[in-house]
Amino acid sequence: MxxxxxxxxxxxxxxxxxxxxxxxxxxxxxxYLALHAPEGCRWAVAGRSRDKLxxxxxxxxxxxxxxxxxxxxxxxxxxxxxxxxxAGSARVVATTVGPYVWYGEGLVAACxxxxxxxxxxTGEPEFVDLxxxxxxxxxxxxxxxxxxxxxxxxxxxxxxxxxxxxQLPEGVPLTVDGFVRSNAMFSGGTLASALNAMGRGRQTMHxxxxxxxxxxxxxxxxxxxxxxxxxxxxxxxxWALPLPTIDPQIVARSARALERYGPDFRYRHYAAxxxxxxxxxxxxxVGAGFALAQIPAARRWLTSRYAPGDGPGAKRRSESWxxxxxxxxxxxxxxxxxxxxxxxxxxxxxxxxxxAAMCLAEDTxxxxxxxxxxAVAMGDALLTRLQKAGLHFRVAHTR
Numbered sequence: 001m002x003x004x005x006x007x008x009x010x011x012x013x014x015x016x017x018x019x020x021x022x023x024x025x026x027x028x029x030x031x032y033l034a035l036h037a038p039e040g041c042r043w044a045v046a047g048r049s050r051d052k053l054x055x056x057x058x059x060x061x062x063x064x065x066x067x068x069x070x071x072x073x074x075x076x077x078x079x080x081x082x083x084x085x086x087a088g089s090a091r092v093v094a095t096t097v098g099p100y101v102w103y104g105e106g107l108v109a110a111c112x113x114x115x116x117x118x119x120x121x122t123g124e125p126e127f128v129d130l131x132x133x134x135x136x137x138x139x140x141x142x143x144x145x146x147x148x149x150x151x152x153x154x155x156x157x158x159x160x161x162x163x164x165x166x167q168l169p170e171g172v173p174l175t176v177d178g179f180v181r182s183n184a185m186f187s188g189g190t191l192a193s194a195l196n197a198m199g200r201g202r203q204t205m206h207x208x209x210x211x212x213x214x215x216x217x218x219x220x221x222x223x224x225x226x227x228x229x230x231x232x233x234x235x236x237x238x239w240a241l242p243l244p245t246i247d248p249q250i251v252a253r254s255a256r257a258l259e260r261y262g263p264d265f266r267y268r269h270y271a272a273x274x275x276x277x278x279x280x281x282x283x284x285x286v287g288a289g290f291a292l293a294q295i296p297a298a299r300r301w302l303t304s305r306y307a308p309g310d311g312p313g314a315k316r317r318s319e320s321w322x323x324x325x326x327x328x329x330x331x332x333x334x335x336x337x338x339x340x341x342x343x344x345x346x347x348x349x350x351x352x353x354x355x356a357a358m359c360l361a362e363d364t365x366x367x368x369x370x371x372x373x374x375a376v377a378m379g380d381a382l383l384t385r386l387q388k389a390g391l392h393f394r395v396a397h398t399r
Contacts, residue, residue: 115142169331
């Protein structure tokens, strides 16, 4: 097993602890671990309610009888002492407890102090930037790896670009455009996080400025992810609408850290929409949601329509899918790649989070610490895991 940091983590009782295991995505992640955690992997589930944890353990034991002895850990995001005990008991902590800007920092701080690897599902740029400013330096001291956005945000995009870059020449300027399509639904927790982020534009910009003041400047290379304009994409036969999500930020950070992305790298991130009416209506709907999110009463009302912990049923998830098509260019070569999978927000997100946690706990990885991206921390190892787990990374064609 990988034991790269200076703290002796091999003596800790658990390899992986899943915090927030009784929430919607948490339960799916626990079920995935029950089915796929390797023999000898010491894992546990954590949350606020002992009763809910015991009920979850009973459900997991139906899937895998060995889970009848699964360890349960009571911990609360508002209780710093319980978070310190949680972080000190594990080599890797995975958390689904959001919105992270409200509930996430205590666990990040505890993991940074304990030298414990941390993975989450956040898509909140404000939270990621604040955690960099406040906890990256401490994590580097202890050897902890702090990995955010280890679900559909942003692993298929981060590793999809990583995979695409590997198909292009080395040492030359590279450009990659990503085009996202999906038919999936939101959960209550995802909706709450999205509305919260939309309502915190000023705080998000302030956190980004603070990060820029602390982050070392890239010397001799350039890596950027500008917001592209709406256009018709001949490469995909669809209307391309810029997606201002956290995904391009994660990709750009991977590009800054990895020289394989070349001396001058640019990534643009789009939603691919087949029809013009949808292309026109989508921004209007997002704009309306953004406007409502600025009004606290409206934000609370929208959140109450779909409570955190709720989500689509198994049948609806089985019908959901995603596709991300990448167009990469550089050194006279053009390549079309694609990442595809099933339900992105739940089934595949739970799979990705669980595989990332197991990758950190089980695999031999590059020596990294501090706040790092999935591609930088896990790269080929996580790519191989996800391919074996059913996500498809393929080269469509080249020119």
